[in-house]
Amino acid sequence: MSVRAVAPDGAPEVTAGDDLATLLLSLLPADGPDALADGDVVVVTSKVVSKAEGRVVPGTREEHLPAETARVVARRGPTTIVRTHHGLTLAAAGIDASNVATGSAVLLPLDPDASARRLRAELHRRSGRVVGVVVTDTAGRAWREGQTDIAVGAAGLVVAESFAGRTDAHGNDLVVTAPAVADEIAGLAELAQGKLGARPFAVVRGRADLVLPAGDDGTGAAALVRAEGGDLFGYGAREAVVRAVAADADPRPFGAPVGAADLVALLHEVLGVVARVVEADVTEVAVPTSDPAVAARAAVLAFAHGWTPVTTADLRFRPVTP
Structure with missing residues (x-):
């Protein structure tokens, strides 16, 4: 098996009202091995989704943090980690002040799963291809330094594979194994996109088995969010x-x-x-x-x-x- 991610160059600055499907298709060849194909997974950063949806606002992250916060998880110095209204646990509620005009901030999409569904439907209408879509954002991890991209929105994709009930090569039962494949796809795509490469789109190929039929958008990335009170680490040590x-x-x-x-x-x-x-x-x-x-x-x-x-x-x- 091989899985690859291709992130096309040449994306312009995205502004409110831009059509992301048109923009992505313009960056890909119309035919040939690198054209969009059935079973591909289109990955797009939440930042360009937010820009296209008019989620760029004047002011600082700190000014907009209260409105984007469902509750505070932990505070350490200048860092505030919160649970957003989406259920995501992110530093500063995922509000971004980079790659945007000075004095402005970019809020997360209001409904990243809905954004993914709209993009999937439009790509299918224009190209005829049945693809999955993942909307990504960057998140830290408990117990680990550094950050990685995760899926905050998804459509037409199995977001987590369940291995419960299966056995490994040694006959051991797999009870709770469930790889968050949407997050793994997000991380793979980010390797091709790069943080400073101005490549907000990527196409991941090689896991067509995860892509759902046309008309079936699946559970969305919301299915990866644990219910409030169900997380073993729902608060920082001091806050608990x-x-x-x-x-x-x-x-x-x-x-x-x-x-x-x-x-x-x-x-x-x-x-x-x-x-x-x-x-x-x-x-x-x-x-x-x-x-x-x-x-x-x-x-x-x-x-x-x-x-x-x-x-x-x-x-x-x-x-x-x-």
Whole structure:
């Protein structure tokens, strides 16, 4: 198998109202081995999508960050990592101030999946080719230095392959293996595009098996976004502590609650208290303590693990739904 990415030179500066399908097709030969073909995946940066859709705004990233933020994930010095209204976790909400006139910023597309669907449909109408489309943006990674491009929008493409239920060459069951192929395609395309190459488009060839039939746009890249509360790393380390201590100010749980036995074990391990499970209409965990400091710490632990207090006189907790 071989997979290749070609990023054509010669793209002009994109402005509001520009037709990206016309622009891309003008950069590719009309026929021959490098012409657009069925099964290709067209990759386009979110920046040029945003420019074409009129998402260039006056002002700085900092001025527009609050409106583009669903919630703050972490802050370190001048860096703010947020969850956007799309569900993406990005530094500065993906707002870009590079390759744009001084004093302006580029916001992410309002709906990158919809942008990908429109581009796919227009390329099919004009060329007759059935292709997949990926809209990309640059993101950092937990535990890793540097950044890589990821898919923030997609159409007509299987965005994640599921290997669950299969076995490897040694007979081992694959339980949760699901390569995010849309992200892998985005990273491959960026190698050809380059950050400073003025090549916002790329065509990836060699994975036609991932491209869906005409009329089937698939799940979009939104399917790669974990639900709120479902991510093990939904907050920075400091921010997680602040949320747990200030639970009354933000009562949403961190995620699915741990089991009652797990909470009892945690309370014993951290605080030395011997809690017990109470069977009622719903499961409760009772913490025998008259010490306000122990009770406060128990409440923090319980909140961080998806449980909320239901009484204070006899300290009891119940699981909550994220």
